[in-house]
Amino acid sequence: MKKRSKKYVAVSKLVDNNKLYTKEEATKLIKQTSITKFDSTVELAIKLNIDAKKTDQQLRGSLVMPNGTGKSKTVLVIAKGDLANEAKKAGADYVGDKDMLDKIKNENWFEFDVIVATPDMMPEVGKIGNILGPKGLMPNPKTGTVTMKVADVVKDLKSGMVTYRTDSFGNIHTIIGKVSFSEDKLLENLDYVIKTINKAKPQTVKGIFIDKIAIATTMGPSIKIDKNSFEL
Numbered sequence: 001m002k003k004r005s006k007k008y009v010a011v012s013k014l015v016d017n018n019k020l021y022t023k024e025e026a027t028k029l030i031k032q033t034s035i036t037k038f039d040s041t042v043e044l045a046i047k048l049n050i051d052a053k054k055t056d057q058q059l060r061g062s063l064v065m066p067n068g069t070g071k072s073k074t075v076l077v078i079a080k081g082d083l084a085n086e087a088k089k090a091g092a093d094y095v096g097d098k099d100m101l102d103k104i105k106n107e108n109w110f111e112f113d114v115i116v117a118t119p120d121m122m123p124e125v126g127k128i129g130n131i132l133g134p135k136g137l138m139p140n141p142k143t144g145t146v147t148m149k150v151a152d153v154v155k156d157l158k159s160g161m162v163t164y165r166t167d168s169f170g171n172i173h174t175i176i177g178k179v180s181f182s183e184d185k186l187l188e189n190l191d192y193v194i195k196t197i198n199k200a201k202p203q204t205v206k207g208i209f210i211d212k213i214a215i216a217t218t219m220g221p222s223i224k225i226d227k228n229s230f231e232l
Helices: 006-012 023-030 081-090 098-107 119-126 129-135 150-159 183-199
Strands: 041-048 060-064 075-078 094-096 114-117 161-165 171-178 210-217 223-225
Touching: 023 183, 023 210, 023 223, 041 183, 060 150, 060 183, 075 098, 075 119, 075 150, 081 094, 081 150, 094 098, 098 119, 098 129, 114 119, 114 150, 119 129, 150 161, 161 171, 171 183, 183 210
Parallel strands: 075 094, 075 114
Antiparallel strands: 041 171, 041 210, 060 161, 210 223
16 A cells, blocks of 8 residues: 655545535635645646447547636647747747758657647658557547647647547546645636537537546545536
């Protein structure tokens, strides 16, 4: 059994594991359960009632948090010509084409969080798909990272855009902000993610879609949320 720190044990006593908290109660309690010296990330876990083995029930997409995430992403854009220039002006951290892909391949370079690519560059990006794929860095049209509107996507990523996808157990994990966020901002981000995921319900899923919801700080205890506190 994993040994917990004294701080974890102390804050865990604030959380009733048998209770489903309202979204308002949860966002208030989350600020009391942070045990790190740094500004902890607030993480959201959603358990979906899907068959993760069926491709038509798997979810993958992106959304822009109303209040950002509190973390600035390092963006690499793979594009040429005018679109490359637009990406630079929009604030992309790195911009290039085959030269950047070669750097990844030959130098094992990964000083970025996300890759945005134009459709015409995808054949080249695909050549190192075996490197990018396992790291979850492969651009995808469903998440908005394969696009001609590179400037817009770069701005969105810098202002709080996150991508999400279901794992092999039908769960979605994402972040909704930092402990330093006000309760109202955390609540607004939480509400927005839950409503966005709910709207993405596959047509083949019958009955209950969102099964369980929980939030936690980095290294902190999980707080279960009553899904009925959301207007779904």
